[in-house]
Amino acid sequence: MGLKGLSPMLQVDDMDHTIKYYESVLGFKCESRMNDDWARVERDDISIMFSGRFGQGKDQKPVMTGSIYIFTNPVDDLWKELKDKVDISYPIETFDYGMREFAITDCNGYLLQFGQGVE
Secondary structure (H helix, E strand, C coil), X not given: CCCCCCCCEEECCCHHHHHHHHHHXXXXXXXXXXXXXXXXXXXXXXXXXXXXXXXXXXXXXXXXXXXXXXXXXXXXXXXXXXXXCCEEEEEEEECCCCEEEEEEECCCCCEEEEEEECC
């Protein structure tokens, strides 16, 4: 028995808008959807799930103090593909901790980071 994968589940207010953004801007494909309750988008080996708002917090704005970090190769190609179409949180840069990366804010306010290890 072992862990087999990780797919973040992000709450969204507008499922149609979210799916359209991830497909048309980020190049994902919606692989599965259940009305406005749940959806899964995929690109290459990455899967992200979305859920509608539920429970006691459904009247509050979604909040996440972290980010979704996506490893990619080559990161410079993805930067060129996305940089003119997205809300950039920080531009591509090589950091002292050995990663070349950039970050964007998606249509729901979630921080998505894209990075590649460098030597």
